[in-house]
Amino acid sequence: MTAATLTYPRAAHRSRHLIADPVLLLAVSALLLLGLTMVSSASISVASSGGGDAFLFLKKQMLGVGLGMIAAAIACAIPTALWQRLAFPLLIAAFVMLVAVLIPGIGHQVNGSRRWIRLGFMNFQPSELSRVLLLMYMASYIVRRQAELKESVQGFIKPMAVLSLAAGLLLLEPDFGAATVLLSTGMGMLFLAGVRLRHFIVLVAGGASVLGLIAFASPYRVKRLFGFINPWDDPFGSGFQLAQSLIAIGRGEWYGVGLGASVQKLFYLPEAHTDFVFAVLAEEFGLLGIIAMLALFGVVIVRVLQTARLAATAGLTYQSFIAASFGLWLGMQAIVNIGVNMGLLPTKGLTLPFMSYGPSCMLVTMSWLGLVMRIHHEASTTGRSAIAKERA
Numbered sequence: 001m002t003a004a005t006l007t008y009p010r011a012a013h014r015s016r017h018l019i020a021d022p023v024l025l026l027a028v029s030a031l032l033l034l035g036l037t038m039v040s041s042a043s044i045s046v047a048s049s050g051g052g053d054a055f056l057f058l059k060k061q062m063l064g065v066g067l068g069m070i071a072a073a074i075a076c077a078i079p080t081a082l083w084q085r086l087a088f089p090l091l092i093a094a095f096v097m098l099v100a101v102l103i104p105g106i107g108h109q110v111n112g113s114r115r116w117i118r119l120g121f122m123n124f125q126p127s128e129l130s131r132v133l134l135l136m137y138m139a140s141y142i143v144r145r146q147a148e149l150k151e152s153v154q155g156f157i158k159p160m161a162v163l164s165l166a167a168g169l170l171l172l173e174p175d176f177g178a179a180t181v182l183l184s185t186g187m188g189m190l191f192l193a194g195v196r197l198r199h200f201i202v203l204v205a206g207g208a209s210v211l212g213l214i215a216f217a218s219p220y221r222v223k224r225l226f227g228f229i230n231p232w233d234d235p236f237g238s239g240f241q242l243a244q245s246l247i248a249i250g251r252g253e254w255y256g257v258g259l260g261a262s263v264q265k266l267f268y269l270p271e272a273h274t275d276f277v278f279a280v281l282a283e284e285f286g287l288l289g290i291i292a293m294l295a296l297f298g299v300v301i302v303r304v305l306q307t308a309r310l311a312a313t314a315g316l317t318y319q320s321f322i323a324a325s326f327g328l329w330l331g332m333q334a335i336v337n338i339g340v341n342m343g344l345l346p347t348k349g350l351t352l353p354f355m356s357y358g359p360s361c362m363l364v365t366m367s368w369l370g371l372v373m374r375i376h377h378e379a380s381t382t383g384r385s386a387i388a389k390e391r392a
Contacts, residue, residue: 024303035355043273064359068366075370087140094133097126139321177348248283256286311379
């Protein structure tokens with residue numbers, strides 16, 4: 001794998017350089033710059049309404065990026081073995097956050113959902129960090145119980161019970177999309193761990209059935225579902241968001257209408273700078289802009305999964321599953337967000353990683369990226385040490 005060497009302060013008896021993946025860093029940097037551009041363009045009319053600061057959302061997003069870079073540097077400086085030892089306490093912390101956000105006075109309610117905790121300078125979404133901590137525990141469980149996972153259904157059910165409990169707390173917020181992505185990522189990790197195929201198929205079918213029942217048990221979810229099937233039946237009601245998104249994508253054609261020239265973002269398309277930033281990008285940059293963005297996401301996901309394979313080759317199983325979980329989550333959430341914007345999936349309220357407005361999501365995503373960079377460094381140095389020993 002191509003790698004670059006950067007200055008990295010460490011103890012005197014260790015390497016003083018970080019072995020980083022330059023392709024991954026360049027692709028993420030390009031996505032961040034594109035995301036900041038689109039957040040600014042998509043939010044400027046909303047932010048400036050009533051004489052407000054036209055770049056309010058851009059400034060907040062830049063704060064999230066800045067804090068995310070600091071968090072990534074910290075995550076990159078901490079040996080991954082420490083995270084592995086703290087797996088259970090981190091799991092407890094994840095559930096504490098998921099419960100705390102549901103408590104009136106602690107959790108902040110917006111648009112009928114209690115998903116945020118106010119920190120003064122920003123609203124923090126605990127589910128974002130809890131998801132990472134839960135998947136880190138999953139990676140630790142897989143390493144400790146890999147034989148049990150492969151041989152018995154009980155070994156498979158135990159981690160799924162933990163994920164299901166967390167998903168249940170997410171549904172109480174309610175956050176159906178986050179619950180679905182968490183379960184899908186967790187099941188993807190268990191599949192990679194080598195669980196028996198028949199156990200996996202049965203549980204996937206059961207989980208899909210339960211999620212389907214939950215979706216149809218709530219009137220507003222049923223409304224969203226049928227609005228997704230044919231938004232033109234009620235283009236000014238349940239299908240309004242999707243109809244406006246499809247109009248924006250259609251207006252973009254091949255080359256787009258130009259940066260800042262989107263019409264749909266002018267109070268037609270709700271949440272244009274968060275859930276539907278893809279639609280604004282499609283309108284302003286057209287099909288070519290979409291292809292460029294998808295290519296960047298593809299590069300990031302492939303490089304992250306290559307880091308997971310590198311760690312597995314170096315014998316770092318826990319680290320390999322951590323990197324794989326980030327790649328799986330990134331791909332799934334991007335697919336869901338883009339699918340929602342294009343009318344291929346029901347509206348979920350999920351952001352597009354690195355692109356959509358959301359300082360807390362940006363902070364956590366960048367932290368996770370820093371952890372992947374640390375894994376790349378450890379896998380590279382471990383692999384080189386093993387090769388050196390073999391040659392000696």
